[in-house]
Amino acid sequence: MDAVSTVTSTVRRAATRVAVAASVKHSTQALLLGLGASCIVAAVARFLLQTLPPLSVLLALLLVLPAAIAVWFLTSRPPRGRVAKLVDDRLGLRDRLSSALEFAAAPSKSEAMLAQLADAAQWSASADLRAAFPITLPREAKFVLLGAALLAALVALPLRSGRDAIVGANGPSVGRGQADEVKRLSEEHLDLANKLNSDDLRRLAQQLADIAEKLRSGLLDRKQALAMLSQLMSEAERTAPSAARDKLAQQLKALAAALSRSEATRDIAKSLEKGNLSKAAADLKSLSERLSQLSKSQQEDVAKTLSQASSSAAQRQEGTSEARSESERSQSLIRDLADRISQAERDRALGRFQRDLEMAKHAIAMGSRQKESGKMPGKGWGKGGFKAGFGASNAPQGEASRVEGKTMSERAKGAQGAGPTVEEETLRAQRDDTKSARPYREVYAQYQKQMEEALEREDIPLGYRYRVKRYFEAIKPKE
Amino acid sequence: MMASWSYLNALIEQDLAFDPEREMAQTIEASAAKFRTSFSSLKSEIGKVIVGHEGVVQDVLICLFAGGHVLLEGVPGLGKTMLVSTLSQTLHLRFSRIQFTPDLMPADIIGTNVVVENERGQKFVEFQKGPLFANIILADEINRATPKTQSALLEAMQERSVTVGGVRHDLEAPFFVLATQNPIEMEGTYPLPEAQLDRFFFKLKIQYPKMGEAMEILRRTTQREMPQAGHVLDAQGVRELSLILRDIPVATHVQEYALKVLYGTHPTSPHATEMTKRFVKYGASPRGAQAMVLAGKALAILDNRFNVSEHDIRQAALPSLRHRIILNFEGEAEGMDTDAIINDVIRHIQAGKQ
Secondary structure, eight states: HHHHHHHOOOOOOOHHHHHHHHHHHHHHHHHHHHHHHHHHHHHIIISSSSSSOOHHHHHHHHHHHHHHHHHHHOOOOOOOOHHHHHHHHHTTTTTHHHHHHHTTTTOOOHHHHHHHHHHHHHHHHHHHHHSSSSOOOOHHHHHHHHHHHHHHHHHOOOOOOOSSSSOSSSSOOOBBHHHHHHHHHHHHHHHHHHHTOOHHHEEHHHHHHHHHHHHHTTTOHHHHHHHHHHHHHHHHHHSHHHHHHHHHHHHHHHHHHHHTTTTTTTTHHHHHHHOHHHHHHHHHHHHHSSSSTTTTHHHHHHHHHHHHHHHHHHHSSTTTTTTTTTHEEEEEEHHHHHHHHHHHHHHHHHHHHHHHHHHHHHHHTTTTHHHHHHHHHHGGGGGGOOOOOOOOOTTTTTSSSOTTTOOOOOEEEEOOOOOSOOOEEEEEEEEEEEESOHHHHHHHHHHHHHHHHHHHHHHOOOOHHHHHHHHHHHHHHOO | OHHHHHHHHHHHHHHOOOOHHHHHHHHHHHHHHHHHHHHHHHHHHHHHOSSSSSHHHHHHHHHHHOOOOOOEOOOOOOOHHHHHHHHHEESSSEEEEEEEOOOOOHHHHEEEEEEEOOTTTTTTEEEEEEETTSSSSEEEEEGSSOHHHHHHHHHHHHHHHETTEEEEEESSSSSSEEEOOOOSOOOOOOOOHHHOOOOOOOEEEEEOHHHHHHHHHHHHHHHOOOOOOOOOHHHHHHHHHHHHHHOOOHHHHHHHHHHHHHHHHHHHSSSOOHHHHHEEEOOOHHHHHHHHHHHHHHHHHTTTTTSSHHHHHHHHHHHHHHTEEEEOOOHHHHHHHHHHHHHHHHHHHHHHOO
């Protein structure tokens, strides 16, 4: 190999080492950046969205930038003259290589140039490029290791952040709070079933309780839970078809209309109209107890009304008690109506159970998106949604409302423009004090009563009722 | 027949083995080796008389071979004159010493036309050569002479010839002037103008000898026999070695480096440092860059190289540029040393390369 080849070969090898060293250094720095970004993404996914971090995004963040930088540095080599100067400086060659590189390109070489080339070739042959351009891991490498360990922990550890999440066997997990909520629903319905003595509701609630237990134990993933809830819904629908419930509601309306004709049964009719079946049943019982104390004409009137009511609800009782006394007939009709009301209560409970199941299914299907969408109440971002949520939270009723107490409405007069017109507007003005004009306890008691009546009257799902009661508990004035 | 065949084969092999480039390289290598040997011998011989001052001796020899002149600056008694006279002993050259005084006239150093009479009584004008007609001139205490006399010397240094009575008289090569001047401002001195300082290749500062060196000076100079330096080179030898020096090639980036150093001393240049802008009125002339490169060549050969490096330029920067930088009022008032400015420029360039 002649002198020029030796020199250029040395410079080429040095350029390769320079490029590799720069590539390693800068791609490591980029990797560190990517790791930081990946850790942030993984932490957001895990702790805020409660889901496993998307691996494709993490891989892209991790690899794309370092790979691009590595390729760029490896393909764009530094100029040979600069590399030769670097070799000279690092090995103390006193510009031998850089000068030789220039002299080698000269069209005609003087004696001194040839001697210099020979000298440079001799030096470059013994040049220790490994020592001059060591390819070592930069200082950032240890931080890369730390970052990698952190990212691995964020990705690989089970998606269980305290009480907030459980892991399914085969797929995306169901939140711990959702499982708890299903469990609570099942317990409420079991209580209701016992209260109403409804075997159907008890059976269905027990099945729901089994599903809740499996969810809490992590034996079910979201898909499986949804399938089981769908199955339970189908069974509930078979047990109490929605068409039958509608028919029953119509019958109760007709019953209320019939009972409203008599003075003695008007309270029962009102309770039925309001949908307060429990009160209607209690009123019926009360009527049964004081029936004997009524006058003869009143007893006849009650018997007639009850008979009409019974016939409006169903036609089976007509004429069956002709031989009995008015009182006995009325008692029989009262028992019959009480049975019907109890049946209606049981059917309504089954309907509520179906709606609660629907909500539970919806909440589980929404999963982590519940918080993201902001449409579900519960914890965090879900506050203020249009449906009851199923998330564990320290403040299930949401954050307390902030009342800007130091303002008041005040009417202010003023002229607009140059004309004689005088406008009067109501403005928000600063109050002198923050005390309410009415005692809070009084206001609270009034609203609480209205709330209880509304809950009793309206066909409100259990989930909603629970929230409303919790809310009123939260704002209850201190003793 | 066989003998002829063997001879022919030998010729062919010799011809095949002949590499003209290698042969050329070997020639210059031999010349460079000769340069180093001669240089080393000169230093060694001078070292017999002059104690210490190795750097100054090396710089003086570099000037000699680069064809430049040296301005030696140092307080009296540091061996400036001794150094020059010893150098003349080692070189088999004609040596003149001119002691500059205020009443020294140009004709006293150049020579003059005198009327002479021959044997037949005929009178004619003949040029009587002055002490300038020598190979090595020691212009002792040059700043004591009037500017007129200084100018006569400096013109001769530049032109390497003198003109008297309309007749030009060439000075024999090598023509090497070593001027000394006293740094202490004294009454009756005429500081050299900046334009004339520029004619000196190097300005060397002679420092006090160290304690050990002073002891050796005492020992050598207080005994019966004074040490004598031997002859090493003659005029022809000096001329040959000067030519070798000029054959050394310089890479473009090294030339650029020398110019960066040069322009770093110019206050209006983009390469100027803050110190330059503050203290310098005029930077070094292009002669400064020439001096740095030529001295770099000599340093390269001495370092067994055939290329000038940036390190050589840095090494040559101080003696090449220090007398070519003209300080402004602030620089003078602050007592700024031009060496500090040059070092600052070099530091600035090195930092820019990091």
